[in-house]
Amino acid sequence: MSHSFKADSPNVDWIEEAVNFGERRGVDGPDILLLHYTGMDSGDGALKWLCCEESGVSCHYLIFEDGRTLQMVPERLRAHHAGAGSWEGREDVNSRSIGIEIVNGGHPAGLPEFPPEQMQAVADLSRDIIKRHGIAAHRVLGHSDIAPGRKVDPGEAFDWSWLSQQGVGLWVEPVEAASGLFLQEGDAGDPVQALQGMLELYGYGLECGGNFDRKTRDVVEAFQRHFRPKRVDGVADIATIATLKALLDAKLLKNGSDSM
Numbered sequence: 001m002s003h004s005f006k007a008d009s010p011n012v013d014w015i016e017e018a019v020n021f022g023e024r025r026g027v028d029g030p031d032i033l034l035l036h037y038t039g040m041d042s043g044d045g046a047l048k049w050l051c052c053e054e055s056g057v058s059c060h061y062l063i064f065e066d067g068r069t070l071q072m073v074p075e076r077l078r079a080h081h082a083g084a085g086s087w088e089g090r091e092d093v094n095s096r097s098i099g100i101e102i103v104n105g106g107h108p109a110g111l112p113e114f115p116p117e118q119m120q121a122v123a124d125l126s127r128d129i130i131k132r133h134g135i136a137a138h139r140v141l142g143h144s145d146i147a148p149g150r151k152v153d154p155g156e157a158f159d160w161s162w163l164s165q166q167g168v169g170l171w172v173e174p175v176e177a178a179s180g181l182f183l184q185e186g187d188a189g190d191p192v193q194a195l196q197g198m199l200e201l202y203g204y205g206l207e208c209g210g211n212f213d214r215k216t217r218d219v220v221e222a223f224q225r226h227f228r229p230k231r232v233d234g235v236a237d238i239a240t241i242a243t244l245k246a247l248l249d250a251k252l253l254k255n256g257s258d259s260m
């Protein structure tokens with residue numbers, strides 16, 4: 001069967017063309033890799049949904065539980081997978097990103113594990129994309145990172161730690177939970193403002209007014225879902241804050257060495 005485009009990656013097993021896509025706007029090329037879970041009953045159902053017009057959505061790649069990988073939209077085009085959101089102060093994440101949908105039932109299915117064959121395929125494809133586009137480690141993100149409070153995928157069962165060992169994404173070992181100071185919804189003042197400033201510096205979109213509001217809680221939850229998945233409660237405990245600090249150091253160090 002002939003297609004209107006060729007696979008961008010040698011990791012692609014076959015092509016199914018999606019219909020919801022367009023030109024990228026205001027960018028030279030993608031500089032974010034965005035990972036999702038499908039959150040549906042089956043991979044075939046997700047495939048149909050991502051390729052049909054009525055869904056309004058699409059993505060660049062879909063990876064099944066057994067690791068089979070298909071491409072739906074050429075990387076040079078803008079797929080409809082991110083929706084409203086922001087990272088490092090920039091919106092229209094669709095124009096800036098390549099989207100991978102990973103077949104997994106997600107939260108509605110009680111967070112089933114991602115099989116090793118599937119994770120290996122995610123790592124292999126991601127490495128290829130990152131290399132070809134020069135995507136920075138701290139810009140390999142989950143959907144929940146760019147849309148806190150609205151999206152929760154790929155979820156706290158997704159193994160970002162293992163993925164980082166495969167050379168994909170930025171990771172620091174989460175600081176062990178300990179009792180001590182914490183900040184939570186309803187708190188206000190300089191410590192809250194400092195926390196918000198760190199989250200914003202890492203890339204999360206939020207207001208830094210010093211009030212621990214609902215939006216701040218959503219962002220803390222999104223941060224935990226990605227970087228401290230053992231406890232996702234929206235409370236900025238001392239271990240969450242220490243993990244965030246370590247991650248910021250890692251991001252700044254990496255950026256520094258990249259530019260040398």
Ligand SMILES: [Zn+2]
Binds near residue numbers: 035036037081151
């Ligand atoms: Zn998603």
